Amino acid sequence: AQKVTQAQTEISVVEKEDVTLDCVYETRDTTYYLFWYKQPPSGELVFLIRRNSFDEQNEISGRYSWNFQKSTSSFNFTITASQVVDSAVYFCALSEARYQFYFGTGTSLTVIP
Amino acid sequence: DTEVTQTPKHLVMGMTNKKSLKCEQHMGHRAMYWYKQKAKKPPELMFVYSYEKLSINESVPSRFSPECPNSSLLNLHLHALQPEDSALYLCASSGRGLTEAFFGQGTRLTVV
Numbered sequence: 289a290q291k292v293t294q295a296q297t298e299i300s301v302v303e304k305e306d307v308t309l310d311c312v313y314e315t316r317d318t319t320y321y322l323f324w325y326k327q328p329p330s331g332e333l334v335f336l337i338r339r340n341s342f343d344e345q346n347e348i349s350g351r352y353s354w355n356f357q358k359s360t361s362s363f364n365f366t367i368t369a370s371q372v373v374d375s376a377v378y379f380c381a382l383s384e385a386r387y388q389f390y391f392g393t394g395t396s397l398t399v400i401p
Numbered sequence: 402d403t404e405v406t407q408t409p410k411h412l413v414m415g416m417t418n419k420k421s422l423k424c425e426q427h428m429g430h431r432a433m434y435w436y437k438q439k440a441k442k443p444p445e446l447m448f449v450y451s452y453e454k455l456s457i458n459e460s461v462p463s464r465f466s467p468e469c470p471n472s473s474l475l476n477l478h479l480h481a482l483q484p485e486d487s488a489l490y491l492c493a494s495s496g497r498g499l500t501e502a503f504f505g506q507g508t509r510l511t512v513v
Contacts (some may be wrong), residue, residue, distance in 0.1 A: 321500075321501075323501055325504075330506060331489055331491075331506050331507040331509065332504055332505065332506040332507065333444070333491065333493075333504035334504075335501045335502070335503060335504075338500070338501045379443055379444075386432075386451075387432055387434070387449045387451065387456060387457055387495075388446075389446070389502060391443035391444055392443065393442070393443055394441075394442075394443055396441075
């Protein structure tokens with residue numbers, strides 16, 4: 289069974305629009321971590337955020353915000369006022385145990401100027 | 402400094418060649434990883450080294466041979482690869498506990 293589901297395969301938005309990337313996870317553990325990574329065409333996976341299972345506070349960092357809801361097992365990522373530089377593949381990931389990262393299938397975001 | 406450096410960035414090799422991928426980090430992380438990523442797919446874990454010892458080997462074929470000479474370096478030795486092994490190979494490292502992993506830019510490998 290897929291532990292991390294990113295149902296949106298590809299999204300296109302026009303520059304300055306807001307966009308939300310969905311992530312649904314599955315785990316029976318009470319302690320776990322969730323992550324978002326950005327992968328631009330250059331290939332490097334860039335770490336964006338970590339959230340542990342005991343911290344449901346939403347977080348905002350500039351144009352980025354994250355909504356963590358344990359009740360729905362979701363950890364969604366919103367980009368406000370999107371820019372062309374936001375074009376990339378975004379991966380949501382879950383870690384239940386040391387060294388194990390379960391990645392979703394990724395959402396490819398294209399921001400059209 | 403959250404940098405993981407991989408060399409080379411691109412590599413083309415024949416099926417009879419032997420080559421090595423290199424990875425270096427100076428963040429003091431004691432866990433280092435090799436991932437393989439095919440186009441339009443998520444990264445797949447290959448190996449994990451913890452404190453310079455192989456902790457996880459995800460049933461990777463023996464034509465891939467990892468090596469961790471010290472806490473900052475990780476190598477992946479390649480021998481007799483197949484064209485289907487062509488992919489982006491990513492190195493990563495992480496600190497103690499369930500923390501995020503930091504990735505390098507990867508090596509784009511093409512086997513001809």
